[in-house]
Amino acid sequence: MRSAPIVVLLGIAAICAPSTPPVYAQDPNFGPNVKVFDPTMSISSIQSTCNSIFTAQQKSQFGTGRYALLFKPGAYSGLTVNIGYYTQALGLDPTSPNNTLITGAVQTDASWNRGNATLNFWRGMENLEINPTAGDSAGTTVWAASQACPVRRVHVQGAMKLSYPTSRSWSSGGFIADSVVDGQIDSGTQQQYCTRNVQMGSWTGSNWNLVFVGDTGAPATSFPSYTNVSTTPVVREKPFLTYSAATGWNVFVPALKTSYTGSDWANNASAGTLIPISTFYIAQSSTDNASTINTALASGKNILFTPGIYSLNGTIQVNNPNTVLLGIGLATLNATGGADAIHVADVDGVTVAGLILDANSAVNTLLQVGPSGSSLSHAANPTLLADVFVRVGGADAGSCVNGIVINSNNVIGDGFWIWRADHGTGVGWTSNTAINGMVVNGQNVTLYDLQNEHFQQYQTVWNGNNGSLYMYQSECPYDVPNQASWMDGTIDGYASYKVGSAVTSHTAYGLGIYSNFTTNSAVIEGNAIEAPTTGMNFNDMLIWSWSGEIKSIINGQGGPATKDQKATLLNYQ
Secondary structure, eight states, rough: OOOOOOETTTEEEEEESSSSOOOOOOOOOOOOTTEEEEEOOOHHOOOOOHHHHHHHHHTTTOOOOOEEEEOOSSSEEEEEEEEOEEEEEEEOOOOOOOEEEEEEEEBBGGGGGGOTHHHHOSSSEEOOEEOOTTTTTTTTEEEETTTOEEEEEEEESSESSSOOOOOOOOBOOOOEEEEEEEEEEEOOTTTTEEEEEEEEEEEOOSSSSSEEEEOSSSOOTTTTTEEEEEEEEEEEEEOOOOOOOOOOEEEEEEEEEEOOOOSSSSSOOOOOOEEEEGEEEEEEETTTOHHHHHHHHEOOOOOOOOOSSSEEEEEEEEETOOOOEEEEEEEEEEOOOOSEEEESOOOOEEEEEEEEEOOOOOEEEEEEEOOTTOOOOOOTTTOOOEEEEEESSSSSEEEEEEEEESSSSSSEEEEEEEEEEEESTTSSSTTOOOEEEEEEEESSSSEEEEEEEEEOOEEEEEEEEEEEEEEEEEEOOTTOOOGGGGTTTTTEEESSSSOOTOOOEEEEEEEEEEOSSEEEOOEEEEEEEEOOOSSSSEEEEEEEESEEEEEEEEBBBOOOOOTTTTEEEEEEO
């Protein structure tokens, strides 16, 4: 059991911080890959550190470096922070990103790849205010990135551009949440994108599948291109590491919110709970594995995963309610010994956030939330999965049956890239084998920004009732050798999105499903989506083919799409 008392606060059960939290005279030992900056340091020394890390990480798509750049509250003037692979820039103020101001630039570009940002993965920025006076475009924050590059709790004093300003400025997928952009957001070449609870001056740019949930200033629904859901039905924002002179080091856990629009922090202080850093076991990849982490969890600790690659010798077991597993600097858990990476019990209020889960061996499921048959209600205190990125192959050879399985009810998911690798190490139809990316068996599960690609059967299987999805991006597997290898009984290929036959209620907004059968262009996918014929509420669906054919969008309706063609369907009910 935990040493701190559990209280109910604003709809979530949380650990109550002591009335006078410990203030650390020195920073905790976060290890060598966490750089802590404060405004008293010289800008030149901060710039030198940032430049050194970016030089190492700019092209390091499958490298081993992991870094977190932590900015204590205050003003940093004349600083340009370029964000490369496996790097996060994180402000630390517990109340507002406006209390940590960088005048200059915080950005990610694609100059290393001649402007092509489709390979800019695994990076992020959070809890900062940016006055973009420098960088690639003065007055504009450039965030030229694709999957697994979330922007959260950020205030941009100006405009924002989501692709790199060159003739090769391709980009494909991203996520901004709980942020304010004073000026215009330009999607540029983004094929798909999701913003949630973003207050923007305006939006320009259109392409295939751009989904806005609970935003202000976003364009109205006009599909293809725009899907606008005016209100976020239910969410709990991702927890974040904080520091202040008054309270020391803590992790802030935001409260559950329902039916809201706009940023959580811009108009009023965020509701939630500060959890003292003393309740966290600060894990380091050089010394920690599943055994040491499980010992800490059994003693009632939360876990802060500092940047690194953790070789797991077993499954991390989360059994206590309200436990927080928070990674910074794209901390990576490698399932090296054949065991699943994380199992969460069917309990209230767990958070798993900010982690890459890597199949480094043959495993069953990288993340399982609730055992099979879970039946408890967690409506008042849901589990949150935020910025959870699954990888099968690419960095290392590996395989799995499922990427993520959600058996518990009332789970909230907020930002996923679930990827069976199409390039890198250990890649091939018989090498990085993986059946399903996401399987949802729980009831009343709500997911935002689900990007799920290249698995060998269904990308997503949804068996639980009353599920809701907001923005889906998916590609069929590239490497299907022939049609006979990819048949769902007598149906050509596997649907990307499969709703189980027993489901009586399901809602989804903004679904883009694509084919690019590079090994054999004669391959066909029969249906992009398969679902029961009653109780469904699908809105704004698109299919596109670079290669091969998708015969229909859903249950034989809509389509087809053959090479360089798209087809759309506005609704299926």
